[in-house]
Each structure stands twice: as C-alpha cells, then as structure tokens.
Amino acid sequence: MSIEYRFESVVRPGACRPAMQEIRAALARHLRDPQLLADLDLAITEAVANVVRHAYPQSGGEGPMRVLLRFHPGHSVELEFADQGRGLPAEVARRLHPGAAVPEPGAEGGRGLFILQSLADELDVGVRDGWNVISFRKNVEQGAWN
Amino acid sequence: MELTIDKLPAALVLRVAGEITIDNAQDLKEQAKSILDDMDQPLLIMDMERITFIDSSGIGFLIVLKARCEDKGKSLVLLRPSQQAAKILRLVQLDALFRIADSESQAMDPA
Numbered sequence: 001m002s003i004e005y006r007f008e009s010v011v012r013p014g015a016c017r018p019a020m021q022e023i024r025a026a027l028a029r030h031l032r033d034p035q036l037l038a039d040l041d042l043a044i045t046e047a048v049a050n051v052v053r054h055a056y057p058q059s060g061g062e063g064p065m066r067v068l069l070r071f072h073p074g075h076s077v078e079l080e081f082a083d084q085g086r087g088l089p090a091e092v093a094r095r096l097h098p099g100a101a102v103p104e105p106g107a108e109g110g111r112g113l114f115i116l117q118s119l120a121d122e123l124d125v126g127v128r129d130g131w132n133v134i135s136f137r138k139n140v141e142q143g144a145w146n
Numbered sequence: 147m148e149l150t151i152d153k154l155p156a157a158l159v160l161r162v163a164g165e166i167t168i169d170n171a172q173d174l175k176e177q178a179k180s181i182l183d184d185m186d187q188p189l190l191i192m193d194m195e196r197i198t199f200i201d202s203s204g205i206g207f208l209i210v211l212k213a214r215c216e217d218k219g220k221s222l223v224l225l226r227p228s229q230q231a232a233k234i235l236r237l238v239q240l241d242a243l244f245r246i247a248d249s250e251s252q253a254m255d256p257a
Binding site: 015111 | 167169
C-alpha cells in the first residue's frame with residue numbers, strides 16, 4: 001500500500017520555508033531518521049526555491065505550486081513538485097543528470113538543482129497537463145520508517 | 147534567525163542561530179556587507195554551530211562573504227559547522243574552499 005499526500009499552495013519570495021511546513025510534518029510522521037529528514041527538507045527547499053526564483057518572473061516570483069508526497073513504506077519516498085510557470089530552460093534541464101558537474105566554486109548561485117539531483121535516487125523533469133513537474137525519488141531502508 | 151556580532155580584538159565573530167535559506171539569505175548578505183564595511187579586525191569568524199538548517203542560498207551567502215572578505219584583505223574562517231551545514235558543503239564540494247575550525251582559538255591561529 002502507498003500513502004499519498006497532495007498539497008496545493010501559492011509560493012512567494014521570502015516565505016518558502018513556511019509554505020512547506022505541512023510537508024515537513026508529514027515526512028516526520030512517517031520517517032524517523034533525522035539525517036534523512038534533513039536531506040528531504042533540503043530537497044523540498046531547493047525545489048520550492050527553484051520555482052520562486054525562476055517560474056513566475058512576471059508576478060514577482062509568486063505563483064501556484066503543487067507538491068505530491070507519496071510514501072511506499074519500507075521502500076521509498078516520492079515527491080513531485082509542479083508549477084505553472086515558464087519551465088526550466090533547456091540548458092538547465094540538460095545539466096540535470098546523475099554525475100552532473102558541480103557548479104564553479106566562486107559562483108554565488110546555480111547549486112539548487114545540483115543538490116536536488118545529488119540527493120535523489122531518481123530525478124525526472126517533464127511537463128504534464130500544463131504543469132512543469134520535477135519528480136524526485138529517494139529509496140529509504142526499512143529501519144528509517146516510523 | 148538571530149545574528150550576534152562579537153567584536154574581539156583580533157577577530158570579528160558573526161554568530162547565526164537558526165536557518166539561512168532563500169527566505170533570509172539576501173537580508174543576511176546586506177547585514178554582513180555593512181558589518182564588513184565597518185570592520186577593523188583582519189579576521190572574520192563565521193560561527194555556524196547553531197545554524198539549524200542551511201540551503202543553497204545560504205551557501206551563496208557564504209561565497210559572497212568570502213569574496214567580500216578577500217576584496218578587503220580579510221580572512222574568513224567557518225567555525226564548527228553543524229552536521230547539516232557540513233554535509234551540504236561536502237555535497238557542493240566547497241568544504242575545501244573554506245578554512246574550517248573547531249574552536250575560536252584554532253580559528254585565530256594563522257593558517
């Protein structure tokens with residue numbers, strides 16, 4: 001059996017972390033490993049930050065976002081982050097693959113998606129029903145579950 | 147997020163308690179800029195022990211802080227990064243870019 005949570009919210013600059021509070025709470029209900037929870041918290045934050053930075057420039061970064069969280073107890077956690085913004089530029093999407101090069105040390109930004117990729121066991125980028133979707137899967141060993 | 151500034155004779159210590167994320171990294175950059183502009187000490191110590199969570203924007207803040215220190219001929223040392231902070235620094239392969247110390251006295255030792 002899998003368990004699925006769906007969250008719909010409006011994200012805006014300056015309020016990324018509070019917008020994800022319920023997702024963090026759901027993760028903490030199902031998973032007990034603090035390091036895993038910290039990794040997933042980071043993945044969520046980077047995904048939301050990516051939307052706020054890039055998806056909705058015409059409305060100052062504010063716009064709708066959907067997050068789907070699916071638990072396969074004993075096996076894995078899946079997260080899908082969806083927005084209706086302008087989508088990832090092709091050259092950014094191309095950089096998203098396992099073993100992608102780390103951004104230059106002196107660069108101020110450009111690490112968010114690299115981090116998301118690094119934390120995932122599987123990461124996909126696509127478009128579905130007019131929404132840009134980043135799908136993230138993390139395998140989670142038996143002992144890490146509540 | 148709470149920012150504490152300790153002005154010691156040999157170093158200025160920035161202590162951040164709480165989170166450094168996309169939500170507050172820009173504010174922190176501006177605070178740090180004005181602090182650096184007024185700083186006389188040759189060394190800036192960034193105390194990271196009480197940082198509960200840091201993301202890529204927080205890493206961007208550290209990069210900017212390092213660049214500003216270098217522009218002004220100052221050194222930057224990261225003090226006691228929390229486990230989560232140390233992990234993300236390794237993940238983005240920046241742990242070797244920064245001087246990292248386990249104690250204030252070690253931070254004040256010339257490299």
